[in-house]
Amino acid sequence: MRQLRKNKFVSLFRSSPLNDFLVPFRKAQNQWVARYIIIVFALIVRCAVGIGPYSGENTPPMYGDFEAQRHWMEITTHLPIGKWYYFDLQYWGLDYPPLTAFHSWLLGKIGSLIDSSWFALNVSRGLETPDLKSYMRITALFSELALYIPAVILFTRWMGRYYNNASTIDQTIIAAAILYQPALIIIDHGHFQYNSVMLGFSLLALVNLLYDNFCVAAILFTLSISFKQMALYYAPIFFFYLLRICLRSPRTHSVCILRFVSVGCSVIATLFLEFLPFVVFGGIGQIKQCLIRLFPFERGLFEDKVSNFWCATNIFIKYKSIFSTSQLKTIALVFTLIGIAPSCGLICFKPRKELLPWCLASCSMAFYLFSFQVHEKSILLPWMPITLLLNEVDSDVISMVCWFFNAALFSMWPLLKRDGLIIQYAVLGILSNWLMGNLSWIRKALRAIKLPVHYRNLATPVLPHNLFWRVIIVGSYIAAIGLQIVEFVFDPPKSLPHLWIIGNVEISFCSFALFWIWCNYRMFTLAVDDSKLKTE
């Protein structure tokens, strides 16, 4: 860190369009304008995506995630709290933790003030009016504005101040690069879910860890888990980091019992308060029912097609016919534990703040790749800490991370195609890459073939220096684009109707697995290289 402080921070996005847009506002008195611009334009892009279709539009009888969210608002506002986890489980029964239920209740109450027919019990099933859609879109937007967007700004600010020494305008540029990543936009505001709430709580918890507010971090992370249980992908890192900090503080090298107790108490108190209404109004059995709903282990190794280890190797080994479900659970558990071991071990031995995003990325990626019952949307969990790696001052990291973003978006293509979000997929993919300067090589290529294109410096290098990764990245891009073209032109053969989806799964899985290996490798080299980093 000492060395880094001496060298002036040079933003890797210097020649990118993002920089071009924001640099006119770099004067100190105009900095607030730059921040306004990125936030308001982030909202504008989300609004524009929200004008498009959502999952399950016009597809009775079950519809999709949009209807699920609406249905939860319907049941939470009309039923006593004790029935929330029991009501008509076949039709989108509530299967997220209590905070989602409370969130739905609040939004349902507000929505009922506007139009009570939107959430009328039973009769509103499958309701699809333009005003209802606008209301739901706006709630998703405001949920993100309240939690995720400030969390990103706070994180980049900490990084700029204590880690990479970025100026205020550079912090804004990096925050913009994170906020315009398509994966979350298209799932939350296109497909329709409230992932930004869970991710926002987790990221706020991380920011509080950076500022050494351990109890606040613990409470926020508990809230994140109790919004969506998927946040458990991050739990090992938070757990081991807090444990290590409590047992042997890096500053004083002593055991901090008081800290340990307070962190533990805040977690328990948060959980207690959340489940209290359920226990008071429905008895202790509520907790068991809630847990049954949250972890549906009887569902199978994977649903649909998802780019993780099990689904990708399923074409060679038919797991479901060889092993029973309980055996598969054990196998998946063992693989997952092996997968998360490096990151958990590292954060135990080197509890350094700059390693936290790396360990979170590696750990959640291991969960995504190896755990039981993974959805394609779960890629958002590794995606969030990986976006934070844009704060690293290393062009190799930036290019690898950008590769991951594209792979993540590509892996969701079958889902988005089903939702009818094709235009949004293409536009957001181009927009985010172009903003970060990943398409600036086109200009160079055009100049190379003597086309009259104005000269500009190359923005971020798209490829890392290492030849191996260059080959891998170029290969995966070619394969992905080739597959999209083939899919566009030809129908899959009759005997293999899912051929294109399987191709998508294989390409995405290979990218994710390789990225995970690289991430672990970088994490360890970063941890070993003490000279460059600060510990406290």
Add this chain to the structure above:
Amino acid sequence: MDMRNTVETKQQPQNRAVEELPRKYNFSLWNIWVASTLLKILLFPTYHSTDFDVHRNWLSITKLLPLRKWYFEHTSQWTLDYPPFFAYFEWVLSRFVPEAIARDGCIKLTAKDGEYGYLTVIFQRSTVIISEIVLFLALQRLIDTSRSLREKKRNFVIASSIALSPGFFIIDHIHFQYNGFLFAFLVLSLVEARLGNYRRCAFWFAVLLCLKHIFLYMAPAYFVYLLSGFCLKRRKIDTSKSFGENVKQVLFDTIIWRHLFQLGLIVIGVFTVAFGPFVYYGELDQVMSRLFPFSRGLTHAYWAPNFWALYSFVDRILIQLGKNIPGFERLACAILKKSRPVDYSGASSLTRGIVGDVEFVFLPQILPVHTFMLTLFYQILCLIPLFFRPSYERFLGALTYCAWTSFLFGWHVHEKAILLAIIPYSFCVIQDRKLLPSFELLATAGYISLFPLLFGSAEWLFKALITFVWVVVFNTSFNEVCHFSTTLARRAAALDRINLIYEFLMVPFCLFIQMTDVESRNFPILDRLQFLRLMAYSVYCGAGVLSSWNSFSWLYFMDDSVWEEKKEW
């Protein structure tokens, strides 16, 4: 598709100073074009108005019928009522309609609306985006022809404010029209005027007139500027000489006949290309009757935020007072010299819009000739200084003034016409800091008055956010690049504060109107007040536009320092 280069190659020799610019300044509109185009593609699924069907119908007319039948076709109620160049433009577009899209319902002469699929929407929306490239090229030319770095910065701010204007987002890319394409020609002609190329300036404006005749509002300013600036020499008339001598001097010395003929030829040439074929077929009367239908009411269904909106509003207030306060009616009639009893039955006519007659209950009736006289009076007033001192700066002022008065006092003005005032004003505003408050007022009020065009809930947040961010960004940017005025004494600081309060009040105002709209499903009384909400928009915005016009008039007529040629750029 790099506009910067296509234009810059020609301009290279003029811009020696530009070559020395630091690399960090990037004055290309390329980035703005890419970003806004991507955003516009995301807007494909939004609501579109009947104007979409209008243009689809024109595509079909020009594709399926021979030229001589274009202005006679009336299967659909959306008959062709733009001048010939726009019809030719539609003809060009119709050549590119793929077979699949034509079968989708894009090319069909039908009386019914809405008989087309999503493919047609994608195609037509793409034509808007592609035709708008002309606007970006024109704006890039504006930047590239700057004479110094400071001027380049100023022009860049102007160009980006126009390129990102919420007006184009709302009207062109959601509501559906081709204004971006049309304003490109206005920008081109203004660029040529700035460079002193009067012939090209006249050419582009003539082309613009043949594309959309609403730009006739601006024609007086062009006429006087070109006449006085290009065709006349400044000569003092010597009273000691005889009358005959003076006439001789005017004829052979003051008037530059060569220039006059050149301009005349250019304008007549353009109009011949446009209207010639229709004259040849003897259809000019038919074309003209389509272009100038005089059977509409004073105000549109939604009142444009102009003088008549306030006038009608006052009448409305008087009606309410007269109905509810005993004795008021007698008083009002005595003052306004009206016979009693007052007939309130005409009160509902203002809401109907398309119907010919608008009846005011208390205030005097307004006939087309009144609006025409008012407009003409103010236009002539502003053209007098331009005639005597035809500088480019004053020309911009007069142009803005002409368009603005036509908007304020014209007969049956659409709210969309506010762009005719805002776009030229953004060229003016950098000349002096003193103009900035009134520009901000006009832009804020003008763009917000467009909100009722999109009445659905899906686009509400989008239009509000894009207008908000535009106002924040360009208030800051214009504030940075405007010329500092040397005579600060005349700036009325208190009025600026009122401006600012007005602009801030826009936010709660819009939210409140939207809330009453949202709540109208719960409280039926609010639903009956539908018209009142529109009236609130046009009255509130109309007050802003009118007071902005007042302060602009003051500066135009009273402060010559603003309008003189700037020595230093």
